[in-house]
Amino acid sequence: MTPNLTNKVVLITGASAGIGRATAVALAQAGANVVLIARRQKRLAALVEELAAYPGQRLAMAGDVGDEAFVQTAVAEIIATFGRLDVLINNAGLGHRSRLADMPAADMHRLWDTNVMGLLYFTQATIPQMKEQGSGHIINISSIISQRPLPHMSLYCASKTAVNFISRALRMELRSYHIRVTTVYPGRTQSEFGDALLGEKGANPTRLARVSADRVAQAIVKAIHTGKTEVYITGTDWLFAHFNRLFPRTTDWLVERIAARRDT
Numbered sequence: 001m002t003p004n005l006t007n008k009v010v011l012i013t014g015a016s017a018g019i020g021r022a023t024a025v026a027l028a029q030a031g032a033n034v035v036l037i038a039r040r041q042k043r044l045a046a047l048v049e050e051l052a053a054y055p056g057q058r059l060a061m062a063g064d065v066g067d068e069a070f071v072q073t074a075v076a077e078i079i080a081t082f083g084r085l086d087v088l089i090n091n092a093g094l095g096h097r098s099r100l101a102d103m104p105a106a107d108m109h110r111l112w113d114t115n116v117m118g119l120l121y122f123t124q125a126t127i128p129q130m131k132e133q134g135s136g137h138i139i140n141i142s143s144i145i146s147q148r149p150l151p152h153m154s155l156y157c158a159s160k161t162a163v164n165f166i167s168r169a170l171r172m173e174l175r176s177y178h179i180r181v182t183t184v185y186p187g188r189t190q191s192e193f194g195d196a197l198l199g200e201k202g203a204n205p206t207r208l209a210r211v212s213a214d215r216v217a218q219a220i221v222k223a224i225h226t227g228k229t230e231v232y233i234t235g236t237d238w239l240f241a242h243f244n245r246l247f248p249r250t251t252d253w254l255v256e257r258i259a260a261r262r263d264t
């Protein structure tokens with residue numbers, strides 16, 4: 001059943017593609033006022049038009065989440081428009097496929113600015129309003145591979161591990177203000193992520209099956225309703241996370257074998 005989000009103001013970053021776009025559609029279907037953030041203005045404008053079929057208002061702002069000044073302006077505009085901000089979904093993200101030894105410093109900065117600094121800027125800009133309201137929900141999109149490193153994806157995994165730790169610490173810091181914090185751990189998902197990768201494009205070393213972006217979107221929207229703190233999309237993801245925790249060296253061995261197969 002779709003939860004009713006009428007009158008809620010929900011901000012989602014990375015709304016122009018993949019999981020963010022699918023989540024924006026699901027939020028609009030649930031009646032929310034949706035704020036769409038991404039760099040590609042035309043994509044956002046087309047999405048606003050598409051979402052006109054559903055109840056609630058839309059506000060689209062094109063910019064880079066790694067640009068602190070843009071983030072502050074965007075959040076100020078949201079509060080000026082709606083007078084509140086109920087849910088922040090930090091979804092914008094970027095991957096890479098490259099050995100750490102070969103990764104250009106510019107790529108490292110770009111990835112970290114998007115996956116970590118962007119999330120921090122939006123979170124910091126949003127918290128004062130949520131505290132004033134006495135309620136709020138911050139949803140951070142991590143990844144199942146935040147729980148263990150994969151070869152050729154070291155900095156991406158590290159950035160998502162940072163997201164997990166930030167989320168857990170924030171949850172404790174914000175509990176007394178009635179601001180909830182959820183971490184979502186998608187596994188491989190159909191999106192434009194593989195095309196946008198920094199470094200080498202091509203086959204994913206894990207060769208795992210992909211779930212649809214719609215399925216991840218439904219899980220995110222459900223989390224707004226339930227307030228669940230840790231969200232896995234499939235039973236296999238949950239098993240992987242717990243197997244890895246119990247048997248880290250066996251998981252390393254398995255992952256290395258899969259990566260070696262790809263390298264030959």
Ligand SMILES: NC(=O)c1ccc[n+]([C@@H]2O[C@H](COP(=O)([O-])OP(=O)(O)OC[C@H]3O[C@@H](n4cnc5c(N)ncnc54)[C@H](OP(=O)(O)O)[C@@H]3O)[C@@H](O)[C@H]2O)c1
Pocket residue numbers: 013014015016017018019020037038039040041043063064065066091092093094095114141142143144185186187188189190191192193194196
């Ligand atoms: N796909 C997967 O297998 C998978 C698995 C686990 C976790 N995730 C995570 O899920 C999230 C969404 O990824 P996706 O799979 O939906 O990828 P995607 O299809 O490539 O979408 C990424 C979104 O982020 C936006 N974005 C990227 N850099 C940005 C920046 N600097 N400023 C503003 N927006 C930016 C992109 O829009 P513009 O280019 O228009 O800016 C796009 O809307 C990411 O955090 C990713 O790490 C994905």
